[in-house]
Amino acid sequence: MTDAVLVDTPAEGVRRITLNRPDKRNALNHAVRGGVLDALREADEDPEVRVSIIRGAGSCFSAGYELGDGNEGHDLPYFTPGGEGFWPRHVTDAWMSIWDLAKPVIAQVHGWCLAGGSELATGCDLVYVSDDARIGYPAVRFGVPDMQFHAWFLGPRAAMEMMLTGDWISGEDAVRLGWANRVFPADRLDDEVLAMAERIALVPPDIAQLNKRTVHRAMDVMGLRTAIRSGTELCALGVHQPTFRAFLGDAGIDGAVGGERTDGGSLTEALQRRDEPFGDYRTGGGTEPS
Numbered sequence: 678m679t680d681a682v683l684v685d686t687p688a689e690g691v692r693r694i695t696l697n698r699p700d701k702r703n704a705l706n707h708a709v710r711g712g713v714l715d716a717l718r719e720a721d722e723d724p725e726v727r728v729s730i731i732r733g734a735g736s737c738f739s740a741g742y743e744l745g746d747g748n749e750g751h752d753l754p755y756f757t758p759g760g761e762g763f764w765p766r767h768v769t770d771a772w773m774s775i776w777d778l779a780k781p782v783i784a785q786v787h788g789w790c791l792a793g794g795s796e797l798a799t800g801c802d803l804v805y806v807s808d809d810a811r812i813g814y815p816a817v818r819f820g821v822p823d824m825q826f827h828a829w830f831l832g833p834r835a836a837m838e839m840m841l842t843g844d845w846i847s848g849e850d851a852v853r854l855g856w857a858n859r860v861f862p863a864d865r866l867d868d869e870v871l872a873m874a875e876r877i878a879l880v881p882p883d884i885a886q887l888n889k890r891t892v893h894r895a896m897d898v899m900g901l902r903t904a905i906r907s908g909t910e911l912c913a914l915g916v917h918q919p920t921f922r923a924f925l926g927d928a929g930i931d932g933a934v935g936g937e938r939t940d941g942g943s944l945t946e947a948l949q950r951r952d953e954p955f956g957d958y959r960t961g962g963g964t965e966p967s
Contacts, residue, residue: 682712683734687871690727690878692720699735705793706743711754713797714771721778727878727885730870731801732785739794741816742768744930745944762913765823768793769909772800772824773902776893779886781877785870786848787863792816796824802889804856805870806848807863812856813845815958818951819924821915825908829901830856843955924951 683695694716696703703709713731720726733739757767775782784801790812798804798812806812814822817840827836831846831854838844851857861869877885896902915921928947945959952958 679708679712681706681708682716684716686726688875688878690725691871691874692716692723692726692729693871694720694729694731696731696733696739699733701743701745702737702740702789703733703735703794704740704743704745705797706748707751707754709743710768710771711751714754714774717775717778717782721780726780727880727882728781728783728874730783730785730874731797732867732870733787733794737788737794738784738786738790738810739797740789741792741794744928762909765909765912768796769824769905772796773905775800775802776896776902779889780882781885781889783870783874783877785866786810786812786857787866789813791845793823796822796826799824799826799830799856802892803858803873804851805866805873806851806857806860807866808848808860809863810848810851810857810860811845812848812851813843813958814839815843815845815952817841818843818955820918820921821908821912823909823912825905825911829896829904830854844957 681697683697685693685695687693694713696705696709696713698704698706698709717729720729753767755771757763757770781803782801784798784804786798786804787807787810790798790806790810792814795812795814814827816822822840827839831839835846835854839846846854846856848857848860852860859869880888924947927950928944930944949959
């Protein structure tokens with residue numbers, strides 16, 4: 678297990694997985710993504726575990742995928758067939774695989790939960806947020822989301838607004854719109870989520886896994902999985918648009934997300950220029966991600 682992911686057992690039957698790159702706002706590099714999936718699979722195979730929690734260390738859950746040089750020295754954590762749309766298929770397959778695990782997985786979200794971080798949280802079976810949570814997808818200001826969950830979990834109107842502005846929503850709004858289950862004060866989030874996990878762990882796992890499956894089967898029948906898979910093709914189309922290609926050049930990134938750094942451009946400056954007209958995220962004051 679990588680140091681970028683910590684695993685502990687805070688209560689009987691409960692496995693807790695912590696994204697541990699607080700200095701990078703838990704950016705999801707290859708090591709973190711692989712570590713999370715490995716820990717979840719180990720928990721699924723462990724007869725002593727009945728439910729898992731995923732949370733972030735430091736000030737937030739996750740600010741999204743690694744766009745800098747944090748993937749250097751790390752291989753892709755799992756195989757995905759190559760070709761057009763590789764990256765969105767690669768990450769979407771991972772988060773949707775959480776639905777197919779036997780045991781429930783909880784996302785414990787505080788602070789920023791952006792882009793790829795919101796995809797990871799959405800892939801979990803339950804989402805509990807703090808009152809300081811901020812959920813958004815600022816990358817729509819230069820590209821197309823990898824995992825198109827928004828219309829399903831926010832409703833089409835709120836999803837459209839987020840897709841056309843890149844604005845974030847609060848933890849309270851995330852609950853109101855249906856993306857999250859409940860919101861708690863930030864200083865109580867750990868205790869409240871653990872209490873819910875312990876309550877879930879009281880249900881025998883042979884029954885819990887079937888009940889989890891009934892909900893996901895219904896979502897499949899409604900077309901959610903197919904719609905998300907179709908969305909990866911729009912993301913693949915997005916990387917060929919002039920705006921996206923110009924951003925990569927401005928940021929000094931060779932290729933799509935996960936590509937190698939080049940000598941030209943500054944990622945931080947490119948992201949600041951992206952957000953400057955909106956006055957948020959990197960340009961909105963000291964509470965914004967850096």
